Amino acid sequence: xxxxxxxxxxxxxxQLLDLMIHSLYSNKEIFLRELISNGSDxxxxxxxxxxxxxxxxxxxxxxxxxxxxxxxxxxxTVTDNGxxxxxxxxxxxxGTIAKSGTREFLAAxxxxxAKDARLIGQFGVGFYSAFIVADRVTLVTRxxxxxxxxxxxWESDGKGEYTVETVERRQRGTEITLHLKEGEDxxxxxxxxxxxxxxxxxxxxxxxVMASESGKGEDEVVNRASALWARPxxxxxxxxxxxxxxxxAHDFEPPLAHVHSRVEGRQEYISxxxxxxxxxxxxxxxxxxHGVKLYVRRVFIMDxxxxxxxxxxxFVRGVIDSNDLPLNVSREILQRSRDIDAIRAGSVxxxxxxxxxxxxxxxxxxxxxxxEFGRVLKEGIIEDPGNREAIAKLLRxxxxxxxxxxxxxxxxxxxxxxxxxxxxIYYITxxxxxxxxxxxxxxxxxxxxxxxxxxxxxxxxxxxxxxTEFEKKPLVSVAKGxxxxxxxxxxxxxxxHEEAAVAHKExxxxxxxxxxxxxxxxxxxxxxxxxxxxLVVDQWDVSVNLGxxxxxxxx
Ligand code: ADP
Ligand code: MG
Numbered sequence: 001x002x003x004x005x006x007x008x009x010x011x012x013x014x015q016l017l018d019l020m021i022h023s024l025y026s027n028k029e030i031f032l033r034e035l036i037s038n039g040s041d042x043x044x045x046x047x048x049x050x051x052x053x054x055x056x057x058x059x060x061x062x063x064x065x066x067x068x069x070x071x072x073x074x075x076x077t078v079t080d081n082g083x084x085x086x087x088x089x090x091x092x093x094x095g096t097i098a099k100s101g102t103r104e105f106l107a108a109x110x111x112x113x114a115k116d117a118r119l120i121g122q123f124g125v126g127f128y129s130a131f132i133v134a135d136r137v138t139l140v141t142r143x144x145x146x147x148x149x150x151x152x153x154w155e156s157d158g159k160g161e162y163t164v165e166t167v168e169r170r171q172r173g174t175e176i177t178l179h180l181k182e183g184e185d186x187x188x189x190x191x192x193x194x195x196x197x198x199x200x201x202x203x204x205x206x207x208x209v210m211a212s213e214s215g216k217g218e219d220e221v222v223n224r225a226s227a228l229w230a231r232p233x234x235x236x237x238x239x240x241x242x243x244x245x246x247x248x249a250h251d252f253e254p255p256l257a258h259v260h261s262r263v264e265g266r267q268e269y270i271s272x273x274x275x276x277x278x279x280x281x282x283x284x285x286x287x288x289x290h291g292v293k294l295y296v297r298r299v300f301i302m303d304x305x306x307x308x309x310x311x312x313x314x315f316v317r318g319v320i321d322s323n324d325l326p327l328n329v330s331r332e333i334l335q336r337s338r339d340i341d342a343i344r345a346g347s348v349x350x351x352x353x354x355x356x357x358x359x360x361x362x363x364x365x366x367x368x369x370x371x372e373f374g375r376v377l378k379e380g381i382i383e384d385p386g387n388r389e390a391i392a393k394l395l396r397x398x399x400x401x402x403x404x405x406x407x408x409x410x411x412x413x414x415x416x417x418x419x420x421x422x423x424x425i426y427y428i429t430x431x432x433x434x435x436x437x438x439x440x441x442x443x444x445x446x447x448x449x450x451x452x453x454x455x456x457x458x459x460x461x462x463x464x465x466x467x468t469e470f471e472k473k474p475l476v477s478v479a480k481g482x483x484x485x486x487x488x489x490x491x492x493x494x495x496x497h498e499e500a501a502v503a504h505k506e507x508x509x510x511x512x513x514x515x516x517x518x519x520x521x522x523x524x525x526x527x528x529x530x531x532x533x534x535l536v537v538d539q540w541d542v543s544v545n546l547g548x549x550x551x552x553x554x555x
Pocket of ligand 1: 084094128
């Protein structure tokens with residue numbers, strides 16, 4: 001199928017393009033960073049595929065990216081000799097955004113440009129940033145391994161349609177030409193382009209080549225061209241860590257924190273892990289991508305290697321570069337590799353340490369983290385019993401202490417405020433914060449000035465079935481079982497409760513008869529100070545709230 005066809009961008013792409021051009025204009029030079037980042041990804045992919053099929057190199061394994069400009073034609077061109085794209089791939093990757101949830105996400109955008117600009121970075125829209133400075137973009141490409149007759153030429157003015165046609169192309173890889181808009185001539189300048197490359201793309205591990213300005217037609221490498229993570233920590237500047245993050249995470253915003261370490265011993269590997277500032281919009285989708293990349297001795301092996309980190313740390317981005325794994329490692333091998341188990345355990349520890357340190361060092365940043373990823377981290381209590389204690393310390397809850405609804409109370413904060421004689425950590429679960437706060441179960445605790453954690457997240461109920469103690473103190477629901485206030489009650493109070501139970505025996509029997517099968521038991525309680533009655537479930541029974549959730553889920 002070699003014919004020329006004109007296709008329309010997906011509606012979502014059109015919306016994104018529009019938004020992108022307007023919101024990123026003040027930072028327009030980033031188009032170069034994005035195109036170079038794609039060229040580098042394409043080189044990684046080729047190197048990886050060539051591990052099992054050397055012929056894909058077509059005799060040229062010297063992977064690089066080129067940047068050039070033509071003052072007369074008013075064009076800037078970025079080339080790579082990476083994997084390239086077939087016709088189907090061009091149509092699929094350039095012109096559609098295949099991620100589920102995109103439409104909903106776009107509909108929810110605020111129209112606040114600064115904010116929206118940050119968010120659109122998550123989409124894998126880097127390529128479209130070319131349209132910030134260009135009014136026509138031409139992409140010519142050939143997939144490695146296909147014959148020269150399978151070249152593809154794609155072109156668009158970014159207004160809604162694009163053309164694709166099959167052309168002859170001897171060179172493997174991709175060439176992208178930007179026909180600059182009126183007024184964008186600043187990019188027709190070697191010094192300017194070099195400065196932009198060095199600023200954003202110095203960390204790209206393959207050479208970025210430009211013609212020297214001497215006019216003698218020699219090429220020179222503009223970037224440092226070495227793997228950033230393999231360099232000593234003290235030689236890497238904060239900006240370099242930041243730009244590298246944007247490349248690996250496909251994010252337009254700087255990260256919240258990072259941890260870079262070189263592990264030696266039985267397993268040798270380098271890890272550079274980042275916590276993003278914002279949750280990707282597909283954090284809860286099944287087909288989410290871009291997690292931690294696996295390298296073996298600097299060779300890219302795979303994206304989003306799920307085996308490297310557990311599910312509850314799926315928000316972490318970065319690279320792990322092993323010295324020991326074989327180059328031909330596959331996902332199947334990873335699944336049952338002891339080496340990977342060791343790397344994974346080490347990386348979990350590094351990540352949890354990073355979060356612990358962030359919580360101690362920078363409360364504000366930690367609050368941002370918690371807001372974006374707290375719900376995901378909670379899954380760790382259930383998924384990773386071995387690290388339960390460390391994860392428990394990272395949890396934050398609302399409580400009756402400040403009673404302002406903000407989730408900033410740690411279990412350690414709670415423990416430090418426990419009353420003399422208090423042996424347990426009390427909490428209540430409900431399906432909303434107001435419901436938790438106004439529960440009659442809290443009456444006695446408020447009266448005695450005993451703090452209660454207010455849990456109102458969907459996952460909390462499930463969480464608490466796995467988190468039964470913290471630093472030897474049992475966590476108990478104030479809405480379950482017999483309320484045993486232990487040392488919080490004195491002998492007098494206890495005596496009064498016993499007397500009340502005897503005095504109301506008749507009444508209790510009558511209520512029991514009236515309610516019959518609908519209840520397990522009726523008791524006189526000292527839980528309440530204002531309300532006449534409340535529902536309680538037995539210690540080991542499904543709570544009222546979970547019961548409701550299960551019912552809603554059709555269980
Ligand atoms: P992202 O890089 O986050 O996936 P982009 O908009 O930058 O998003 O690129 C979209 C997709 O287009 C890439 O994932 C890739 O499949 C394809 N692509 C872009 N540029 C190239 C290139 N130079 N070589 C091969 N494929 C490319
Ligand atoms: Mg990209």
